[in-house]
Amino acid sequence: MRAIGGLPRWLRVIAVCVAAAANVPLLYLILRGFDSGPKAFVAVLLSSSLGALLWRTLALVVGVVVASVLIAVPAAWLVARTDLPGRRLWALLAALPLVVPSYVAAFSLVVAFGPRGGLQGWLEPFGVDRLPAMVYGYGGALAALTLFNYPYLYLLTLARLRRIDPALEETARSLGSGRWSTFFRVVLPSLAPAISAGGLLVALYTLSDFGAVSIVRYPTFTLSIYTAYRALFDRSVAAALGCVLVVLTLAIVGCESWFRRQSRPLPPYPQRRASTVELGRWRWPCLVGMALLVAVTLGVPVLVVGGWGVRGLIAGVEAESVWAPLRNSLSVSVVGAASTVLLALPVSIWVVRQPSRWATAVGTLTHSGYALPGIVVALAIVFVSIRAVPFVYQTLPLLVAAYVIRFLPQAIAACQTALAAVSPRFEEAARGLGRRPAEVLRTVTLPMIRPGLVAGAGLVFLTIMKELPATLILRPTGYDTLATEIWGNAAEGFYAQASVPALLLVAASVLPIYGLVIRPALADRV
């Protein structure tokens, strides 16, 4: 089909520019990795520490994914398909750890279960004056990243579970298949796409996490890159490690898009609800399990951050020192979210309204931020800016640019969803009434997709509020945000000073995360 110019030309020009700009840092990082001399690059790759680093990182990724599946799938099944008492409440509570950033999670685990933490305090009368250092290293990283990343898998599994037509299971049962056999032969295969998609998402987050591993001192790629960047005079080690990390994330993203291409579109919601499974004597063990999960994922952070936060507020010293970071966080997140959505619009409109090979290529290019861990984006931007535009180094515009590159894919997804919900007939009607494409965009399309854009911007805003590594590296000197305050104070052992901003951050994200992520995911259409 030869489409007749339905879009203004400048829109495509902007889209191409955005896609190109989003890839400059990655390209530069790769060039730099090789440019520092193949010798240095190869030296890093051959060093014995790389093997250990790879092993530690992959062990963590695999551990977190497996543990998340083991928690998320039973939890989703319990709240969706059984007569577990209070299952609606459990369904919500099990999703809520989404509001706790990984570094706050790790921090609260350290405070609660550290060698001389809260648990030890309770056990002191019994003669326990020191717990083993189990929260540091692999164990702590595994716990923190599992307990606070599993909700992604949980929500995807739950949504898929709700769309399995009960008729399938009933047919299997009537054909003589038992309850367990039906679960493994009918239900689990239907859940497989959701589980693999969620598992890959969790793997991606684990691989790019910096906050939690830095607090529990488990050196994965991200932490090693940060250490190399801060400590060594020669930054080519950081660049080379960054390249390796990009290869790892690309492998995961590649798997994910392969899976997505394999998966068939979701079936529509079934007409009726699946019959509930009676737990019988398993009722109490299941209830205890859910309660334990919620106690650790919600109870511990709330007690730690709340307790120390209140203590800090009563002491009165914190309030003052928290205002500036709060202001900074809010303003940089607002600017970042608005810029990201604004720059995401041209690409989204092009891809949705005039799909073609070119549009797809540009759309794919803008997704590189998704594959790049924050620390790599930050590092690459540091290199580019020092080389090409030294005067913007450690300025706010550069920080905002990093946010845009990192979160462009998230904003594009929101824009595309909003656009796809608007029939092109509206735009055609407007053009038939004598308006040019640009006017149609302004007067018809934009007003109609505004709610979707606002929701998308809200999500990006929250993500930026929580973002740590890029903020840490690219912020202007002395420009503290809530995230950097929490991380800095937690690393120094200042519990109260870390808890007040953490309390603010979590409190600020509860309602938006609930409204934008959890409620739509839990919405029961039946």
Place this chain on the structure above:
Amino acid sequence: MTTPRADADRGRVEDPVSIDSRQAEEPAETADRDLRVRGLEVRFGATVAVRGVDLDVPDGQVTALVGPSGCGKTSLLRAVAGFEAPSAGSIVIAGRTVAGPGVSVPPESRRVGMVFQENALFPTMTVAGNVGYGVGRGNEREGRIDEILGLVGLRAYRDRYPDELSGGEQQRIALARALAAEPAIVLLDEPFASLDPALREQVRDDVRGVLDRSGTTAILVTHDHEVAFSFADRVVVMSDGRILQAGTPGELYRRPASAEVARIIRAGQLLPCRVEGRLLTCALGELDYPAGSSREPFDGLVLVRPEDLLMFWATEADRGARGRVVRQRFYGHDIVEDVKMDDGTLVCVRLSGSAGLPVGTPVRIRLRAPEPLVFPAGC
């Protein structure tokens, strides 16, 4: 109403470029608001949706394009509106070539109003905002909105939002919005399909009334032959990207040009038959065929309209084809009965009134048509 030309220019005063280009391009524009399509072809990749169509819609007339889904009628409409680019042929609207070799006028400069099945009223604007969208920012804007809303009889709904209107009202506002921009031609794409069946007839009459009062040239696309017949002055039957037949509803119904047209417009049942001279043999028995000649006998299909059939209680003494009532359907004003003939053919008979013959009755059927319509096989 003011003259369309003057109004159209006023509506676009804010856009000097398009005025200039229009003056340069269309010295030959006539006062007629008509459409002329020649040799139009629309392709989507390897598939050809419209294959060399010629179509004329005279000023002030309403033409319906009817055909099964996928026959190319919507592609033809969208090519006229400017949303699809033809791969060959030309489109002339009101004397101005809008598509043809080297010419491709964008939709916003074609003076074509669209009314879609899903009505596409802008949900963010009031009724007045919607209707005024194509009017432009002159002094007469408000008056024009009122005038058009009066035309569709919904002046009181000025400040409502589209979601506060019923489906039929929404469709009338969509038409008002298209008319307010003074189009040379209005294109209606299945505008009644998403309406409640009970409402459909009323809205259809309302819309036709508005088109008549405003003297608008219009094309209606529909898959529903009843809508096409009751709405349009002329009906064009399409299939597989081609026009099979065009004519007034009466002409089409009385004399469909082929068995395919008869099937698309549901003119009646087609029974296999054999013609020998002036004698026609089919499941109903032997009939007179006055149009027959003494040439070679041939096989074909005879068109049998349910209302042309007479049904009698058959007695043992009757000769010729007989059948038995197998099903009875009440429609209130009439009854349709299915009769299974002795050779297995199923024939529908429509009886006016409320009394029919009960299921199982042996019957004889006679065709009342003085001149049965026969399509030779392979036609």
